[in-house]
Amino acid sequence: MEFFAWCMIAAGFGMAIGSFGTGLGQGLAIKSAVEGVARNPGASGKILTTMMIGLAMIESLAIYVFVVAMIILFANPFTENVLELLAK
C-alpha cells in the first residue's frame, strides 16, 4: 500500500514543482510583453502573437508534468505488478 501513497505524493509534488517553474517563466514573459506594449502600443498585435506562442511553449512544460501525474495516478503501468506482489 505504501507504493500508492508514494504515487500520490509524487504526483502532487511533481505538479507543484512543475507549475512553480512554469509560473516564473510565464511571469517573466508577460512582464517583458507588457513593457514592450507600454513603450510601443503600435506593436501590440505582433507582441501579442509572439507572446502567445511563447506562453504556449512554456506552458507545455507544465502540461507534460500534468500528463505524467495523470499517468502515475490513473494509468500506472506498475499497479498490477504491485497488486500481485501484495496478494502473495
Added chain:
Amino acid sequence: MTHPFLFLQWIEEQLHLHLGEHVTYTWFVMIVLILAGLAASRSIKEVPGGFQNFMEVVVGGVENLIEETMGPKGKTYFPLIATFALFILVSNLIALIPGFYPPTANLNTNAALALTVFAMTHIVGLKEHGVGYIKHFMGPILLLAPLMIIIEMIGHLARPVSLSLRLFGNMYGHEIVLMIFFALVPFLLPIPMMLMGVLVAFIQTFVFTLLAMIYIAGALEEAH
C-alpha cells in the same frame, strides 16, 4: 473520470458497438462542420446576411491570420489550416455542453492531427526545395553537419509530441478540473471554470493553428 452521461456513448451501447467516445464525437463534429459549410455555401448572396455573414467573418479571420504569419505563399495552405482551426475549435467548445465529450481530450485524436502537420511540413519542404531540403537540417557550417542533423531530427520529432500533448493536456486537464468541481459543489461553482474553458478552447486552437503555420512556413523558406 469523464462525463457522467454521453448521449452518443449511450446510442453506441444500444447498438452494441465498440468505437470509443472520441471516435463517435469526432464524427459528430465532422457532421456539424459539413452541415455548416453546406448551409453557408448553398445560397450565397451578394449582400451577406445572418449565417453567411458569420461564416465570412470566420473564414476571413483565418485568411488574415495566414496572410500575416506565412506571407503571400501561405494562401495555398488555407484549406488545411482552416480545417485544423475549425475542427479543433468546435471540438473544444462542445465540451461545455452537457452530454458532449471533446474529441481533443483524447490523445489519439490529437496525435492524428499533429502527425498530419508533421507529414505536411516535410512534404511541403521536399516539394519546395527538392533534394536541397536537407540543407535545412545541416546547420550553417558543413563541418558540424553530422552533429546538426541529429539535433535537428530530435527537434523535428519533438514537434508532433509537443503539439499533441499540449492540446491533450489542456483539454483533458480542463475536463478533470470541471468534474472534480462538479463532484464537490454541483451548484454554480463549476461556472467560472467553464468560462475559463471557453478561453482555453480559443487559445489552444489559436496556438495549434499558429504553430502549424509556423512549421509549414519554416519548411517553405530558404535554408539559412
